[in-house]
Amino acid sequence: MTRPIQHLVVGMTGGIAAYKTAELVRLLVKQGIRVDVVMTSAATRFITPLTMQALSGRPVYTDLWDERIANGMPHIELSRQADAILVAPASADFMAKLVHGAADDLLSTLCLARDCPLIVAPAMNRQMWEHPATQRNVAQLQKDGVRLIGPDSGEQACGETGLGRMLEPQSIVDALQVTCPSNLLAGKRILITAGPTIEAIDPVRGITNFSSGKMGYAIAQTAIEMGADVTLISGPTALAAPHCTTIQVTSAQQMHDAVMAEVIGQDVFIAVAAVADYRPREVQSQKIKKHADTLQLDLVRNPDILAAVTSLPRPPFCVGFAAESGHLLDHAHKKRLQKNVPLLAANLVSEAMGGDDSRIVLIDDQGEHPLPPGSKTMLAHMLLQHMAGMLPPSTTSDASTPE
Numbered sequence: 001m002t003r004p005i006q007h008l009v010v011g012m013t014g015g016i017a018a019y020k021t022a023e024l025v026r027l028l029v030k031q032g033i034r035v036d037v038v039m040t041s042a043a044t045r046f047i048t049p050l051t052m053q054a055l056s057g058r059p060v061y062t063d064l065w066d067e068r069i070a071n072g073m074p075h076i077e078l079s080r081q082a083d084a085i086l087v088a089p090a091s092a093d094f095m096a097k098l099v100h101g102a103a104d105d106l107l108s109t110l111c112l113a114r115d116c117p118l119i120v121a122p123a124m125n126r127q128m129w130e131h132p133a134t135q136r137n138v139a140q141l142q143k144d145g146v147r148l149i150g151p152d153s154g155e156q157a158c159g160e161t162g163l164g165r166m167l168e169p170q171s172i173v174d175a176l177q178v179t180c181p182s183n184l185l186a187g188k189r190i191l192i193t194a195g196p197t198i199e200a201i202d203p204v205r206g207i208t209n210f211s212s213g214k215m216g217y218a219i220a221q222t223a224i225e226m227g228a229d230v231t232l233i234s235g236p237t238a239l240a241a242p243h244c245t246t247i248q249v250t251s252a253q254q255m256h257d258a259v260m261a262e263v264i265g266q267d268v269f270i271a272v273a274a275v276a277d278y279r280p281r282e283v284q285s286q287k288i289k290k291h292a293d294t295l296q297l298d299l300v301r302n303p304d305i306l307a308a309v310t311s312l313p314r315p316p317f318c319v320g321f322a323a324e325s326g327h328l329l330d331h332a333h334k335k336r337l338q339k340n341v342p343l344l345a346a347n348l349v350s351e352a353m354g355g356d357d358s359r360i361v362l363i364d365d366q367g368e369h370p371l372p373p374g375s376k377t378m379l380a381h382m383l384l385q386h387m388a389g390m391l392p393p394s395t396t397s398d399a400s401t402p403e
């Protein structure tokens, strides 16, 4: 996609998230985007074509044999003028059909016969999403150049909680606004840290922070969609691992060791993790009992992982984050210079930590680049696009040897 979307085919498959697509279409139309809705017969069980027609202001198509298209070939004609096809909600079954090139209804045939990008917003129960068959399909779709946006995690219509819900309509609109050549980071090896660390005090207690890991996981997912070979090193989070090599760690020292073991040959290192700066000097082997009114912990500094990477003889291109509670830009500028990173993403803790949305200012040699506030997925796209523009044409570092 090289220009903002002006004409979209929105395909709907059978899922309760279809109600969100009604709002999505309303938001898209409000932005002046022409939306042609195509529904599978299962989708029409959840929401009526009449509703989608009223919201899109255009005819809705459900039938491969629809005679309203002049040449009688809606499966060809509908996508020819479109900038993209967005399938939202995309059910597990529909994704499986896409993988196999099935074409037994209008929407699947349209997707197979398209000459424009295909974007899918999965929506399903968490067990269905996590099932190896679905995950195989996700990997295949990504290989086939299909862009996945979402899914999100949280409460599901079935009453369970987990990964699989369709992204909120505004987050989908945000993600669509970002023009994203799907191969922008093709061939790049990218190492990402995400989430918090936990520093053990005794066998049952630890020191941690409120990082959810959502920003780091959004960057990992988006980098995968842009064609990168991603390795994610994650502290403990409630998020499902994206489809890449993922190394789970707990403490800052473990994260440091994992990064140093993986950094050789990486083109890019993005340090998103909220790493604990201090850890207890000693981890008590027995649970500390309460006796006195006060208890003092003796803390020692943890290694600074990002600084360790930037001081390698041949570091990869490094991106740092600065989460501040005040004086954001002052601290961020200083941090960029201290840690010697070409690109730093600064955000306020109050606007970033834990939530789905954030507000980021990118800082590089050229100065400050404030990004519009929005979903972490949208910000991940913008950050990676900005970063891609800063990478030397071939950045493959051949011998970054940890000290």
Ligand code: C5P
Pocket: 193, 252, 271, 272, 273, 274, 275, 276, 277, 302, 303, 304, 305, 306, 307, 319, 320, 321, 322, 323, 335
């Ligand atoms: O110094 P501060 O913790 O604010 O720096 C934040 C940046 O440094 C983030 O990119 C974070 O991932 C990274 N960092 C690190 N190792 C530490 C502390 C921070 O990699 N011990």
